[in-house]
Amino acid sequence: xxxxxxxxxxxxxxxxxxxxxxxxxxxSSTASESSASETSESGESSTEESGAAEEDLxxxxxxxxxxxxxxxxxxxxxxxxxxxxxxxxxxxxxxxNVNLTFLPFGSYAExxxxxxxxxxxxxLMAVYMVPYASCATSGQLYPMDDLIEKYGQGxxxxxxxxxxxxxxxxxELFGLTQGRxxxxxxxxxxxLEMAERNNxxxxxxxxxxxxxxxxxxxxxxxxxxxxVAVSAGENIRNWGWDPLGDQMINLGVLTDMAQDTTVVNLxxxxxxxxxxxxxxxxxxxxxxxxxxxxxxxxxxTLMEAGTAFGYFTNxxxxxxxxxxPNLQNKIGTxxxxxxxxxxxxxxxxxxxxAGATEHPEAAMKVLNELYCNPEVSNLYMYGIEGxxxxxxxxxxxxxxxxxxxxxxxxxxxxTTYRKSGTWLMPNQFIGDIWGxxxxxDYWDATNxxxxxxxxxxxxxxxxxxxxxxxxxxxxxxxxNKYHKALLCGALNPEETLPKFNQELKDAxxxxxxxxxxxxxxxxxxxxx
Amino acid sequence: xxxKSAALEKEMKVRTAKPNKRLRFYRCxxxxxxxLPGALYLLMDKYIPMTGLIIAFKKVNWRKGxxxxxxxxxxxxxxxxxxxxxxxxxxxxxxYNLSFIVLGTVIAxxxxxxxxxxxxxxLKQVYQTIILLPYLISIVVVSYLVFALLSSETGFINNTILxxxxxxxISWYTxxxxxxxxxxxxxxxxxxGYDCILYYATLVGIDHGYxxxxxxxxxxxxxxxxxxxxxxxxxxxxxLTLMAIGKIFYSDFGLFYQVPxxxxxxxxxxxxxDTYVYRSLITLNDLGMSSAAGVYQxxxxxxxxxxxxxxxxxxxxxxxxxx
Numbered sequence: 079x080x081x082x083x084x085x086x087x088x089x090x091x092x093x094x095x096x097x098x099x100x101x102x103x104x105x106s107s108t109a110s111e112s113s114a115s116e117t118s119e120s121g122e123s124s125t126e127e128s129g130a131a132e133e134d135l136x137x138x139x140x141x142x143x144x145x146x147x148x149x150x151x152x153x154x155x156x157x158x159x160x161x162x163x164x165x166x167x168x169x170x171x172x173x174x175n176v177n178l179t180f181l182p183f184g185s186y187a188e189x190x191x192x193x194x195x196x197x198x199x200x201x202l203m204a205v206y207m208v209p210y211a212s213c214a215t216s217g218q219l220y221p222m223d224d225l226i227e228k229y230g231q232g233x234x235x236x237x238x239x240x241x242x243x244x245x246x247x248x249x250e251l252f253g254l255t256q257g258r259x260x261x262x263x264x265x266x267x268x269x270l271e272m273a274e275r276n277n278x279x280x281x282x283x284x285x286x287x288x289x290x291x292x293x294x295x296x297x298x299x300x301x302x303x304x305x306v307a308v309s310a311g312e313n314i315r316n317w318g319w320d321p322l323g324d325q326m327i328n329l330g331v332l333t334d335m336a337q338d339t340t341v342v343n344l345x346x347x348x349x350x351x352x353x354x355x356x357x358x359x360x361x362x363x364x365x366x367x368x369x370x371x372x373x374x375x376x377x378x379t380l381m382e383a384g385t386a387f388g389y390f391t392n393x394x395x396x397x398x399x400x401x402x403p404n405l406q407n408k409i410g411t412x413x414x415x416x417x418x419x420x421x422x423x424x425x426x427x428x429x430x431x432a433g434a435t436e437h438p439e440a441a442m443k444v445l446n447e448l449y450c451n452p453e454v455s456n457l458y459m460y461g462i463e464g465x466x467x468x469x470x471x472x473x474x475x476x477x478x479x480x481x482x483x484x485x486x487x488x489x490x491x492x493t494t495y496r497k498s499g500t501w502l503m504p505n506q507f508i509g510d511i512w513g514x515x516x517x518x519d520y521w522d523a524t525n526x527x528x529x530x531x532x533x534x535x536x537x538x539x540x541x542x543x544x545x546x547x548x549x550x551x552x553x554x555x556x557x558n559k560y561h562k563a564l565l566c567g568a569l570n571p572e573e574t575l576p577k578f579n580q581e582l583k584d585a586x587x588x589x590x591x592x593x594x595x596x597x598x599x600x601x602x603x604x605x606x
Numbered sequence: 607x608x609x610k611s612a613a614l615e616k617e618m619k620v621r622t623a624k625p626n627k628r629l630r631f632y633r634c635x636x637x638x639x640x641x642l643p644g645a646l647y648l649l650m651d652k653y654i655p656m657t658g659l660i661i662a663f664k665k666v667n668w669r670k671g672x673x674x675x676x677x678x679x680x681x682x683x684x685x686x687x688x689x690x691x692x693x694x695x696x697x698x699x700x701x702y703n704l705s706f707i708v709l710g711t712v713i714a715x716x717x718x719x720x721x722x723x724x725x726x727x728x729l730k731q732v733y734q735t736i737i738l739l740p741y742l743i744s745i746v747v748v749s750y751l752v753f754a755l756l757s758s759e760t761g762f763i764n765n766t767i768l769x770x771x772x773x774x775x776i777s778w779y780t781x782x783x784x785x786x787x788x789x790x791x792x793x794x795x796x797x798x799g800y801d802c803i804l805y806y807a808t809l810v811g812i813d814h815g816y817x818x819x820x821x822x823x824x825x826x827x828x829x830x831x832x833x834x835x836x837x838x839x840x841x842x843x844x845x846l847t848l849m850a851i852g853k854i855f856y857s858d859f860g861l862f863y864q865v866p867x868x869x870x871x872x873x874x875x876x877x878x879x880d881t882y883v884y885r886s887l888i889t890l891n892d893l894g895m896s897s898a899a900g901v902y903q904x905x906x907x908x909x910x911x912x913x914x915x916x917x918x919x920x921x922x923x924x925x926x927x928x929x
Binding site (some may be wrong): 109187188192194195208209212215216217218220222311367368371372376413433434529548549551552554555558559560561563568569574581584585586591 | 619665666667668669670681684685688689690757758759763771777779781792867868869870871873874885887889890891892893895
């Protein structure tokens with residue numbers, strides 16, 4: 079009997095495995111569309127048909143929009159509540175419901191690419207870490223010029239044409255930058271407590287070498303702590319160069335704070351070599367997380383777990399103060415490269431309407447609302463008052479909004495709607511300020527930082543990549559092999575850089591640089 | 607008489623031919639019906655998507671739709687041949703699959719024969735199950751099992767084995783030279799159990815009379831294996847190998863994408879055509895270019911299958927060829 083059962087089981091196993099080998103179950107889970115969109119019923123909409131005729135902003139039928147942005151990867155139960163609250167406002171005004179999707183940093187590029195190329199699960203989204211220009215030219219994004227004139231006057235008022243125009247591809251507008259920090263200084267964020275425990279005077283650190291000395295102290299004194307943690311295989315994204323286009327691949331850049339207008343190959347520059355060499359030495363000395371290249375975690379996870387001392391990041395005024403309310407392990411920051419304003423900082427995250435959307439007009443109306451209506455913006459960024467946050471100082475912020483913090487009894491780990499990734503949301507500048515550490519004129523200070531930072535000589539220039547598309551594709555494949563790993567310190571630059579650059583040459587980087595230089599020169603002549 | 611009978615025969619043929627044809631159809635109807643779902647699946651899954659080949663020759667614009675997008679000739683293909691990418695991924699796909707076929711077959715047969723030599727029924731069942739288990743594990747889980755071995759921080763090999771021998775730890779995920787071996791080992795560990803069961807099933811079916819005769823003739827165990835077991839296995843070996851050759855230009859996506867953990871420095875060695883197509887789509891977000899790589903795969907794959915079949919026909923005769 080037992081034998082027979084075993085035989086049946088084995089047969090079942092065999093057929094199952096036969097069926098299983100048909101599909102490869104390995105592709106990363108596509109677009110984790112958040113739960114059904116029909117969360118809030120449209121009870122009122124049918125009774126209010128007469129009202130719809132009067133108000134011309136209302137959609138004739140209830141429209142549900144999928145809105146995608148980045149946040150912590152945690153499942154959050156508060157999202158449904160926030161959707162409901164946003165729907166209450168948007169349904170009355172536009173007869174629109176929203177379905178919010180939040181994707182984690184580690185898989186954001188991959189998942190949004192799949193969403194855009196399948197056209198599913200997204201109407202409105204933050205385009206971030208994916209090649210924006212190629213999305214635009216391949217029709218994955220919806221042209222906005224007419225829509226913004228019609229429904230986006232508020233956005234124009236908020237951003238101004240200067241910044242809006244940075245999002246043009248071949249003269250057409252496909253994406254809008256946000257109200258956020260548009261320049262960046264580069265530096266290091268570290269655990270305050272750990273620095274204190276080891277008597278490190280972090281404020282005196284001015285260079286990478288100084289930092290290296292401090293990291294060595296941590297390495298010696300702290301057990302099971304990585305002095306430098308890495309996010310999803312990326313250690314340093316920029317160190318004071320203007321990428322003149324895609325900041326993830328840096329093909330043809332202005333190096334050394336971008337004050338010279340000669341386009342060069344970043345990977346041949348002294349600046350890059352020095353940086354990669356330092357990282358390699360650090361890795362050899364055990365200062366950088368050993369599995370940096372493979373990690374899919376973000377550095378903040380390690381920081382919170384107390385297993386990392388710090389991480390490289392781009393900085394803005396009050397970076398630490400802004401993040402600390404969400405952290406168990408409070409951080410401090412040191413600036414190592416001064417602030418630089420480049421076009422790609424403005425266009426690194428853009429809000430776009432998906433090319434496949436059926437409701438572009440509704441999407442623009444909602445977008446306008448997100449840029450201009452503090453109530454909707456605050457809901458999206460921080461959740462619901464009294465549930466997720468409470469007001470500490472009403473109306474104290476210089477824009478008339480409130481200073482807020484976690485609702486009673488909640489903290490960063492227990493809240494059901496975590497404030498994270500708000501910098502990527504459409505317009506922080508009209509909203510509340512989170513936490514009492516920040517000054518009341520925080521948004522003004524950020525704006526000043528945007529305006530007063532050192533400007534790249536190519537600030538405002540955007541590269542038209544269509545002529546060199548093939549070279550860029552080939553070079554991108556090469557850069558993906560080496561660049562992140564080099565800056566993680568996982569490869570020896572002495573051996574790797576010559577190979578890397580040879581492959582780039584074969585792939586046609588010189589053609590890209592020549593073309594970029596020509597376009598930049600033409601642009602500069604226009605400006606003069 | 608003879609003419610009469612011939613005429614009769616002819617008439618019989620004419621009379622029976624018609625109903626025979628219809629009868630055959632009715633008699634075979636269940637078979638046709640059984641064939642139908644499979645054929646529909648084949649049509650939907652394999653033939654209809656083939657129309658997507660045109661994407662490789664277009665600059666896809668989603669707002670115009672695929673059909674209305676502009677034709678761009680072969681320009682989507684140029685990036686493949688600008689670098690050594692086309693060569694690399696072709697070489698990788700072919701060499702990996704070739705070693706999988708050769709080593710996989712040898713190991714599966716060896717284990718099947720060993721399994722056959724075990725006399726305890728219970729032990730036999732235990733071994734069978736253990737051998738088959740890796741086949742049933744998801745490749746994502748496998749990739750983390752490998753990571754548990756190779757990780758620089760916590761990996762078993764660096765922290766236990768190499769340490770015990772006093773050797774320096776190796777940064778496995780940035781050193782391409784080890785990966786051909788790692789991938790072959792992982793793949794064979796994962797799938798040999800399945801082939802092994804197929805061979806074992808054939809072994810069980812071999813008539814015991816042959817072995818008895820061999821023993822009477824004074825054959826020892828080894829001679830029995832060489833002269834009775836292996837020749838009996840030959841048809842199964844040929845069929846399985848030919849089927850594998852037919853798929854030689856397709857790679858196990860999970861193995862090559864998940865197990866190296868998407869590590870950039872390894873890509874020259876671990877990229878196969880399938881992962882390359884996927885990666886192009888993800889990082890370049892260009893449907894035309896990734897389709898171009900897909901078309902390249904189809905064309906070279908098609909040629910290879912024809913070649914393999916042709917050479918089998920030449921060497922092994924018509925009856926062994928696939929078509």
